[in-house]
Amino acid sequence: MAKLHWKRIVVKVGSALIAPHKAGCSSHFLLGIAHFIANCRAQGCQVVLVSSGSVAAGWHRFPEVNNPNVATKKAMAAAGQADMMATWDKLFDFPSAQLLVTHGDLRDRERYISIKETIFSLLEHGLLPIINENDAVTTDKLKVGDNDNLSAMVAAAADADALIICSDVKGLYTKNPNLDPNAKLIRQVSAIDERIYQMAGGATSDVGTGGMRTKIEAAEKAISHGVETVIVDGFDPDSFHQLLKGQNPGTLFSPFEKPMQEHLHWMTHTSQAQGELIVENDFEGDFEGEHTQLTSDDVVEVKGNFSVGDTVLVRKGDGTKLAKAKSNYSSCLLNFITEQEDPDFASDVQQKTGPIISDKNIAILE
Template identity: 35%
Template sequence: MNHRRSALQGVRRLVVKIGSSLVTAQGKGLDEVAIAGWVAQIAELLRNGVQVILVSSGAVAEGRARLGMSERPRTLHALQATAAVGQMGLVRAYERAFAEYGLNTAQILLTHEDVAERSRYLNARSTLRTLLEWGVVPVVNENDTVSTDEIRLGDNDTLAALVCNLLEAEALIILTDQDGFYSRDPRAGDGAELLHDISLADPRLDAMAGSGMGTLGRGGMRTKLTAARWAARSGASTVIAHGRCEGVLTRLLTGEPELGSMLHADDVRLGARKRWIAGQLQSRGTLQLDAGAVKALQGGGASLLPVGVRAVEGRFSRGDLVRCVDPEGMEVARGLVNYSAEEVERILGAPTREINDRLGYVGEPELIHRDDLALSAH
């Protein structure tokens, strides 16, 4: 059975991410011929009824080329200024290329704050949905010009996965300068096998991904694996493929089995609210759970009670996002907490019936209600 064909045929909403090394011709300015090629394929998909959201890297790299920089800036303000210069050329190139097919484009710049605050998250979703309904191609990038270390998303692989969750896209295609996902780093010598079909449940994936990073972008294969896991929360499978393969996008959507690597989503699909919770990149604190609480959460359907918490870290208020970790420190879940850090410290390990005795009141019987808790991907 061709699992790839069954996963990709019939897709009606797709996120495509194109990496910096592809867009910028090895750092020597935008490769407008290559951009025109991807745009032609996207235009064909649109004619066939597929909605496409494009996440494009390249603003910083294009800014470097325009400013004659030999190295990526090291300071935040220099990076932001470089991105501001490069964003102008990047958007203009896509606008010009899509106009050849009578298609309108829209620039969407996001920061972590836009997906961390629920009302802004919903507003971003509504705006993107409206653009798709109008037949407009959204061109999405991180708002590097205003992002700080505290609010930055980190890389466009992450951004593409969050957009996938935001819009419940059925698939994520990551175009890069590698043929796909290998069993080991192909640059390290012989013996690297290109894996065409992979389950995200495969426990060997993290070791295979390594930690490589290119000179132009921020995301190596490990970030692509993380992105695939996040995209799977909305039921989307991820394909990693070389962006310069002829007709790569149209060929992938026919289910061509030997092109790139497909990372298959698990069967578990999170609801919209839990996808938002799971997709938050920053937390205000950490709750260390005992083994019994971990088992209850991972068994499915349980809320987190004070009796299962051993320690608390950080300063947080009611309603903030916190991480839940097992006795070894591995994250198992994250959610919106019903008590402040000071209150949690006073009710650690307490049965629900003792909350009133320790606090003098009962806000909620759970530290985190199951509706406000999402298990973490591994």
């Protein structure tokens, strides 16, 4: 790691750093992070901050509640978001801007592009974008669920050079360092495979929603877009001193040498399949060809309800996932076509309407 060679970074801060005891926001652990962000900006490096903590920050506003239900947690998020933004504002001598998103925003291509444009405009005008999931209004169907994965999606949208994920441990260990004294810190990961995931345990904090596994998931999303990713101990100010010196204080995940194209990365890691197209187990279609087509003759079953333009998963009957793709047909029309006994009917429809999926909107799944 050369000394601060990045031009644009995303920093992810979790709930345990924002409101460590659910007693309101605390700047105790945020000072070092704020100092790091200020130094990065002073050196010409643009910064986007992904900050969890709205629920934890608002928890103390509901002292009579021990086990909050979903509606109360949304109310806590609404109350805590304002406190969290106020806390960050106090730590900076430059302006910031709040951007609340849901997975529904990110998986819709038009809204995703809108988010990109907003981030770029804020950075261009010298503001610090502070992004969080809109916990006050999101539903299970529309939420990302953890800000580790959200930060990776933001890093891709922002075309960042690096993603810094703050944890409550130094990085990825061979075993849980809180339980095994022989656990060793892994300084660098060149490829993420099942062995790496097996090393990732659950959350060690009772405040946040993400554990080490979600951080590995986020790293996998980010590095496939060419974003260098570092997991560091956010509670240790020395982590940020080392980063400013170009040193690796935690676990560094090396980015792909050949990153995925932007629209394919979005379809693979951000867009959510709204339905499935099931093909025969012996299906041998070439999705990597220049003239990829999927016809109704190939599709044996249509699952889910989706509209034209929605992302669908193409898989074999045995469960093998082949690709994610943009559907040129609605599930209603596809079901109608596949139920017809006249083979010429489907052929006539597809001659007029085109292929079910097109070659420019396919992400191959391996």
